[in-house]
Structure formats: C-alpha cells, structure tokens
Amino acid sequence: MTRTVNFHELSKLSPAERRKLLQRTEADLSSYEEKVKAIIDAVRREGDEALARFARDFDKAQVEASEIAATEADFARAEKTLASEVKAAMDYAAVQIRKFHEDQKPEEMWLSEMRPGAFAGDRMRAIPSAACYVPRGKGAFPSVALMTSIPAKVAGVKDLIIVTPPGPDGKIDDATLVAARMAGVGGVFKAGGAQAIAAVAYGTETIPKVAKVIGPGSPWVAAAKRQVSHVIDTGTPAGPSELIVFADDTIDGRLAALDLLIESEHGPDSSVYLVTWSRRVAEEARAAIPLYWEKMSAQRSGFSSTVLGGPIGGIVLARDEDEAIAFVNDYAPEHLEVLAKEPFQYLGRLDHAGEILLGEHTPTTLGNFVLGPNHVLPTSGWARTASPVSVFDFMKRTSIAYVTGKAYPELAKNAKVLATYEGFDGHANAVSELREEILKK
Template sequence: MTASVNIVKLAELSPEERERCLKRTESDLGPYLEKVEPIVAAVAEEGDEALARFTRQFDKAPVTADRLAATREDFIRARKTLAPDLIEAIAFAARNITRFHEDQKPEEMWLHEVSPGAFAGDRMTPIPSVACYVPRGKGSFPSTVMMTCIPAKVAGVEKIVIVTPPGPDGNIDDATLVAAEAAGVSRIFKCGGAQAVAAVAYGTESVPRCAKIVGPGSPWVVAGKRLVADLIDTGPPAGPSESIIFADGTVDGRLCALDLLIEAEHGADSSAWLVTPDARVVAAALAALPGFFKEMSAERVGYAEAVLQGPQGGIMLCPDAESAIAFINDYAPEHLQIMSREPMAWLGSFKNAGEILLGEYTPSTLGNFVLGPNHVLPTGGWAKTASPLSVFDFMKRTSIGQVTREGYERLAPHARIIAKYEGFDAHANAVSELRRNLLKN
C-alpha cells in the first residue's frame, strides 16, 4: 500500500519540487481556455440551441432547446421519489445554513460621526440577480444548492437561478430539486460546464442574463468564467476540491487517513494532503487506508487513488511543526483540518485557509453539509486573499455621507487645499467662497 500513496519528505525537496507540491489542476488553464472559447462563442450566437447541443454532446443527456427549464412536475416528482430521511436531512441542513447566514448578515445601514457635524457610513443592498452553479459530473450536490442559494435569499437577491447538468436521462437530480425548494428557488436550468457560464453571462431565450455567478466547478467552468469576466461578476474562485489535514501527533493516524479521503474522493482533479511532523501518524495512516478503501465504491476509490498517487496529493512528513505550518500557509488550502487534542493551540499559526476545522470531531463532512458555514471556498491558493462564499457576496456596499453646516466649516478648508494641490479647479471651487455666497442667497 505504501507504494500506491505519495510519501513526500519535505526536508528532501528542492525548491522546484516543493513548488510543484503547491500546484493544483486549475493552475494552468491554457488548454481549457482554448477549448472553451468556441463553446462560449456558440452560446452567445445561438442561445438555447447551442446549450441543448452541448448538453447532448458533453453530458450525453437527451435535452432539447425547448425543455431546458425545470417544470413544476419535476419538483413534484422529486419530492415523491426522494427518500424521507434524505428530505429531512436536507431540511435540517437548510435550517443550519440559514441561521448561520442570517447571523452573518450585516445591518442595513450605519452612520458614524467622523468629525463634529460630519457623518459617514455604509448602506447594504442586495445585488439584482445571481446564477448558482451546481456541478454534477462526479456526483450530485444538493448541498451546493443550499450553500449558494440560501445566502443569496438571506441577502435579499430577487432573481436567483440555478444551472446544473442533467443526468443521462435528461432530468435534474431529485435531491437538487428538493434542496432548491428548501432554499426557495424554482428557476433551474439543465446546462453545465462552460456553456452554462456563457448562458448566464449573455442570456439566452430561456436562461436569463445574471449579474453574477457563484459556485464550484471543474477547470472547464473556471475557464468559462475567465472568458466572460468582462460581462458577469464571476464570484469568488472555486475550482476542484482540495484539503490539507495537519496532524500534530496527539491523534490517531488512522483517523487522519479516514478524513484524508473526504476531499480526495471528489475527483481525479482534486488535491488532498496529510501534513505532519510525526512519523507515527504517517505509518498509522498508511496502514489504515486499505481498510477504508474497502468501505468505498470502486469509483470513489479510483478518484482517491488518482489524487493520492498523483502530483496533487499524498502524505507529507515534515522535519518539524514549523515547516509543516509554513508549507500549509504557502498552499492556502480550501479546507484545513487541524487534527490535535488541543487544536486551538495551533489555530493562530495558520494564516491562509478557506475554512479551518478544529479537532477530531469536526471532519469536513460536517462543514460540507450541515454545520452551517459555507462550503463554497476559495481554491487554487486564493485563500490568501479571498474568503468563503457569504451573504456579503450577494450584497453591495454604498457609501453614505452627510455633512451639516458646522461640519462643512471644519472639512472644507482641508478639502480645498488637497484639491488645489491635485490641480482640480472645480473641486476647489465647490468648497470655496463661491459655495458660501450661494448658500447665503
């Protein structure tokens, strides 16, 4: 089993080899951009006909241009078909996700007195529309429906649509429909990949043009977003899944192996590392993996093995905790799990991560589905500057200012000096005697 999982010793890596360990599949979009460009152009030109054609071609689904939208009958069928315990689990998750994002929502407006008689603040208003991308190629993701649509609803977005690839039968996944219903969204369209991104960027006969698109996706989706970024806000970066588990040696390495597989099973384009300074954790994890593989489907084992044997994953043994932390901060993972009996002792050391899950009882399974915080997280190293999807992504700030006569007398002289220095005559005139004389009249 050891030979089938990458074992990397950080201390023995050259700078170039260490850099390669930081790479993700979306790091080089060049090949995808070339292939995606004609897809985007076709959707812009042909609309629904191109959407349907690409859905038949790429998703092998019998979809026609006049049947792209989910119908009321689709929602009724889904609720009748889905197992009651899954319907209840979706409702449970929706409640927690809603509560978290309601707590996150900022006050509608604030004004503070920055100087006597001068007030400044912000007003928060929702964006007008958003498309929520829900992937399907390697599984069905009702959780992503809730994670994208619920914060948009909480923010007050009026027009929310979902774009998602249909299955081979041409239908939208039943759980996706039920989750959409739980989130209060009824407009769902059968399209995925770069063609779906193009559809909401340009608008088609069926799919409305939207102001923004959010949600995770493959490099094809990421490339599509790149090409239409001048037409639509492409939201926070969210590519293929990635995770790092940091283990300090106080926990069972078998538990680390169990959780290492969570993100690794998403697909061969995922990234997953167990990073530890403790050789005992490495040995225990390696010994445990074959048993855990036996509890997974052949498809998911294939994905996990591809990740753990490929350039984007494995087990990394570090000479000490400091070098492990430095690597993780450079990596800036989407998911970071601190496996320690005292995880709070390590929390302050980690600066860059989309989310940080603390301790043995917080696997990313809980964060992905039911804990409440958003699972649409920055990938590809963007956690250094980007944040998880949130209510704020569906709202915009408008600065508010108001100055009284008393406040004006204090601010105007300073503003006039700066305006004159920068060479703006009208700026300076607006806070000069000209204004004072007009106000007197």
C-alpha cells in the same frame, strides 16, 4: 493492482520539488481556453439550441431546446420520488445554513460621526440577480444548491436561479430540485459546464442574464468564468477540491487517514495532503489508507488513490511544527482540518485557508453538509485573499455621508488644499467661497 500513497519529506525536497507540491489542477487553464471560447461563442449565437446540443454532446443527455427549464411537473416528481430520509437531512442542513448566514448578515446601514456634525458609513443592499452553479459530473450535489442559494435569499436577491447539468436521463437531479424549493428558488435550468456560465453571462431565450454567478466547478467552468468576467461577476474562485489534514503527535494516524479520503474522493483533479511532523502519525495513516479504500466504491476509491498517489497529493512529513505550518500557509488550502487534542494552540499561526475545522470531532464532512458555514470556498491558493461564499457575496455596500453646516468649513478647508495640490480646479471651486456665496442666498 497495488495502489500506493505518496510520501514526501520536506527536508529532502529541493525548492523546485516543494513548489511542485503547491500546484493545483487549475494552475494552467490554457488547454481549455480555445475550446471554452468556442462554446461561449456558440451559446451567444444560438442560445437554447446550443445548450441542448452541448447537453447531448458533453453530458450524454437527451435534451431539446424546449426542455431547458425545469417544469412544475419536474418539481412535483422530485418531491414525490426523493427518499424521505434524504429530504429530512437536507431540511436539517438548510436550517443550519440559513441560521449561520442570517447571523452573518450585516445591519442595513451604519453611520459614524467622523467629526462633530460630519457623518459617514455604509448602506447594504442585495445585488439584483444571481445564478447558482450546481455541478453534477461526478455525482449530484444538492448541498451545493443549499449552500449557494440560501445565502442569496437571506441577502435578499430578488432574481435567483440555479443552473445544473442534466443527467443521462435528460432530467435535473431530484434532490437539487427539492433543495431549490427549500431555498425558495423557482427557476432551475439544465445547463452545465462552460455553456452554463455563458448562458447566465449573456442570457438565452430561456435563461436570463444575471449580475453574478456563484458555485464550484470543473476547469471548464473556471476557464469560462475567466473569459466572461468582463460582463458578469464570477465570484469566489471555486475549482477542484482541496484539503490539508494538519496533524500533531497527539492523534491516531488512522483518523488522519479516514479524513484524507473525504476530499480525495471528489475526483482525480482534487489535491489532498496529510501534513505532520510525526513520523508515527504519517506511517499509521499510510498503512490505514488502503484499508479504507476497500470500504469505498470502485469509482470513489479510484479517485482517491489517483489523488493520494499522484503529483499533488499524499503525505507530507515536516521536520517540526514550524515547517509544517509554513507549508500549510504557503499552500492556502480550501479545507484545513487541524487534528490535535488541543487544536486551538495552532489556530493563531494558520493564516490562509478557506475554512479551518478544529479537533477530532470536526471532519470536513460536517462542514460540507450540516454545520452551517458555507462549503463553497476559495481554491488554487485564493484563500490568501478571498473568502468563503457568504451573504456578502450577494450584497453590495454603498458609502453614505452627511455633513452639517457646522462641520462643513473645517472639512472644506482641508479638501480644498488637497484638490488644489492635485490640480483639480473644479474640485477646489466646489468647496471655495463660490459655494458659500450660493448657500448664503
């Protein structure tokens, strides 16, 4: 079967057609809502029994309710059987990830003198507990375990767990178990999809209820997060993969083609575009992509061709640099590669992206695994307002203030005026002569 790559010329698209290119798989989760609600209700009622049943039904894994938690034997097996080169690469990545997030961690407290004798600032504390969701449906992702759990440990989260779907053999992926130990996580549990989100939101006999859940997932996971967001912090929206490769006329189109395959191979629900105003680059990339598909497995090339030949993928040819940049900013991608000999010239105009990878030697692969910045990024356009997962996701700010007797009168006078205007008698009284009389005694 001939597989083609979509080719869109922005100047020839209607406004409706252009808007269609900006859509994501998660734009409409209505088809998942009722099914997800039933899953969540079952987990709330039945706990581990429901998790085991869903593992058998959805993951095709033979799991019993008594086997939800990873055992010491599981960890030992993983350490013994995982290839040494994989462990070495994971250790390399862990060092980079830990360093980046340690450098990112803010100071514990700061105070600024707002007025002479009046001080205000913030104090940072770790959140009490969290769960890291590590997907598995289209592969095993120990890198997600490292990217989510290491920032949490750096932040100081005391109660940290990992939830991840079991494989067909009923076991947790060996590399994920090793990653958990590298990060210092003790509790790893066999639970995936909507049922995992329900478990960490409400708790089961084995899985503890936690304050927050972080990690990318399928539309099932996204729909479940929406439905439990009133009882648990569901963090940065992270759904199916997205990538825009933004390329100018200085690069070889074959390089753009090579990088388009990175995120398009994640699954058929990914969204990936090459955006350029160079017809040469566009045509070179279009010709090269099928050649690269031949160097991939049938599953991964199938995912990639579905994406790049589907309604939310392919090559976008703009009239000029301005039109290309406008499209990228409207899209607000999860990953944004800037392929150019001088990539920094565009950086100031690219406003919305989960991450921006600059230059010919910074493919998304490096960001996904070993550079250090987090690869759990906002999707579905949330990069307009949301940020990558970081230590800040596992910390909270508390405002701190201290006013001396010398600074108090001026502040009190102005506060009383505003309190009186807004009709708050108690507020006004608290900074009136009533307080002064008490303090004099």
